[in-house]
Amino acid sequence: MKYTTFNQQSTNPLIEPMFFGNPVNVARYDQQKHAIFEKLIEKQISFFWRPEEVDVSRDRVDFQKLTDPEKHIFISNLKYQTLLDSVQGRSPNIAFLPIISLPELETWVETWSFFETIHSRSYTHILRNLFSDPSEIFEDIVVNDEIKRRAADISKYYDDLIFATQLWQTQGEGVHTVNGVAHTINMYELKKKLYLCMNSVNALEAIRFYVSFACTFAFAERKLMEGNSKIIRLIARDENLHLSSTQHILNLWAKGKDDPEMAQIAEECKEEARAIFMNAVEQEKQWADYLFQNGSMIGLNKEILCQYVEYIANQRMSAIGLDTPFEISSNPLPWMNNYLNSDNVQVAPQESEISSYLVGQIDSAVSEDDFADFEL
Amino acid sequence: MSSNDKSLRIDVVDVGAIISPSDSTILNALEAADVHIHYHCREGFCGACRTKLIEGEVEYTTDPLAFIDDDEILPCCCVAKCPLKIKVPL
Ligand code: FES
Ligand SMILES: [Fe+2]
Ligand SMILES: [Fe+2]
Numbered sequence: 293m294k295y296t297t298f299n300q301q302s303t304n305p306l307i308e309p310m311f312f313g314n315p316v317n318v319a320r321y322d323q324q325k326h327a328i329f330e331k332l333i334e335k336q337i338s339f340f341w342r343p344e345e346v347d348v349s350r351d352r353v354d355f356q357k358l359t360d361p362e363k364h365i366f367i368s369n370l371k372y373q374t375l376l377d378s379v380q381g382r383s384p385n386i387a388f389l390p391i392i393s394l395p396e397l398e399t400w401v402e403t404w405s406f407f408e409t410i411h412s413r414s415y416t417h418i419l420r421n422l423f424s425d426p427s428e429i430f431e432d433i434v435v436n437d438e439i440k441r442r443a444a445d446i447s448k449y450y451d452d453l454i455f456a457t458q459l460w461q462t463q464g465e466g467v468h469t470v471n472g473v474a475h476t477i478n479m480y481e482l483k484k485k486l487y488l489c490m491n492s493v494n495a496l497e498a499i500r501f502y503v504s505f506a507c508t509f510a511f512a513e514r515k516l517m518e519g520n521s522k523i524i525r526l527i528a529r530d531e532n533l534h535l536s537s538t539q540h541i542l543n544l545w546a547k548g549k550d551d552p553e554m555a556q557i558a559e560e561c562k563e564e565a566r567a568i569f570m571n572a573v574e575q576e577k578q579w580a581d582y583l584f585q586n587g588s589m590i591g592l593n594k595e596i597l598c599q600y601v602e603y604i605a606n607q608r609m610s611a612i613g614l615d616t617p618f619e620i621s622s623n624p625l626p627w628m629n630n631y632l633n634s635d636n637v638q639v640a641p642q643e644s645e646i647s648s649y650l651v652g653q654i655d656s657a658v659s660e661d662d663f664a665d666f667e668l
Numbered sequence: 669m670s671s672n673d674k675s676l677r678i679d680v681v682d683v684g685a686i687i688s689p690s691d692s693t694i695l696n697a698l699e700a701a702d703v704h705i706h707y708h709c710r711e712g713f714c715g716a717c718r719t720k721l722i723e724g725e726v727e728y729t730t731d732p733l734a735f736i737d738d739d740e741i742l743p744c745c746c747v748a749k750c751p752l753k754i755k756v757p758l
Binding site for chain 2: 328332335539543607622623629
């Protein structure tokens with residue numbers, strides 16, 4: 293089905309599925325099939341922040357004090373996060389928008405992606421402060437084998453879905469040969485690719501950031517690189533919200549609350565979905581290995597970091613109806629909770645004095661009297 | 669509205685029973701009783717505190733945005749309406 297930017301047919305978005313129904317026409321939010329997405333949009337917008345509001349200048353001094361293994365840990369994590377947000381800043385838009393059928397979901401995806409671009413811009417803000425020329429760091433992201441391996445796994449499912457959607461929207465269902473390779477395009481195959489892609493995005497935001505978050509907050513526990521930590525806390529708050537959205541999508545499908553065919557696919561592809569998650573867990577553990585290859589940092593080592601990944605993975609796998617495959621039953625890094633508490637992010641800019649920090653946190657309490665003079 | 673002169677018993681599986689002031693979020697009540705469970709946002713959008721509600725009923729003080737199943741609650745943003753039995757993420 294050809295994509296149109298304004299579908300001229302009258303549709304009823306209250307009965308459309310989230311994906312692969314009719315293209316959206318009117319961007320209206322007065323009525324919603326899945327109200328959760330409208331609520332997520334509101335929440336996300338209320339989080340608005342700018343990297344420039346966070347003063348990272350003291351980090352430059354701290355960075356010079358780090359040992360070489362610690363510098364490796366710090367910079368490698370920034371590279372990996374830069375990769376993740378490079379992918380997330382564009383991919384949900386390109387992969388999902390052409391096949392979304394609900395206005396509230398369409399706008400959620402756009403809002404989500406926009407915040408990923410804030411994350412990307414914040415890495416430049418951090419690195420510019422540390423190095424007069426950060427090019428070398430950015431350029432390494434495309435050539436570093438450790439990062440590349442992860443990039444391939446992360447972008448694979450998006451790329452598959454995008455390519456299949458392009459074939460479908462330009463040539464329709466059937467077998468299409470492109471550069472000598474035959475591609476079978478039908479609704480079932482498309483939906484399956486969408487399902488796997490959503491699982492991959494879910495796993496990405498559920499666990500792929502957490503090794504890096506843990507290192508950042510372990511530095512902050514030692515009062516080091518606190519500007520960076522402040523930014524990562526803002527990013528982590530956004531990521532938790534993004535994660536909620538893909539958990540909702542996966543559960544709406546699995547519980548038969550959206551598209552019945554997706555419920556069937558969720559059942560059929562459960563093992564594949566699980567494998568995507570387990571592979572992400574494995575890669576995160578290998579990442580911990582790579583980070584600590586030159587030596588650990590105070591407060592963290594590879595073992596405890598891997599346990600934390602398993603702990604988080606159990607939690608997040610059970611949220612999408614999977615089993616909890618790991619033994620670990622209590623949080624090995626309880627101090628992490630503090631840094632992921634959104635209250636701390638908003639109201640308590642303790643360590644570094646940042647007066648502009650609360651920009652964007654506008655009091656939305658409006659009393660009846662405020663409207664007394666209004667006549668509509 | 670609930671008043672704070674009322675306290676409710678919360679049975680926490682594998683941990684023991686605590687007494688919660690009826691106007692305190694369940695997460696705060698647990699922490700006051702030295703039961704430390706997993707949390708991130710404390711605002712109902714991340715799901716880190718997702719807890720099984722085995723018995724009883726809760727009331728949300730903030731609209732929960734994180735995904736929860738029918739038999740689950742987010743203790744960071746709800747209060748107990750009656751005595752509860754719950755299983756928490758430690
Ligand atoms: S701590 Fe985030 S939902 Fe309860
Ligand atoms: Fe991000
Ligand atoms: Fe994200």
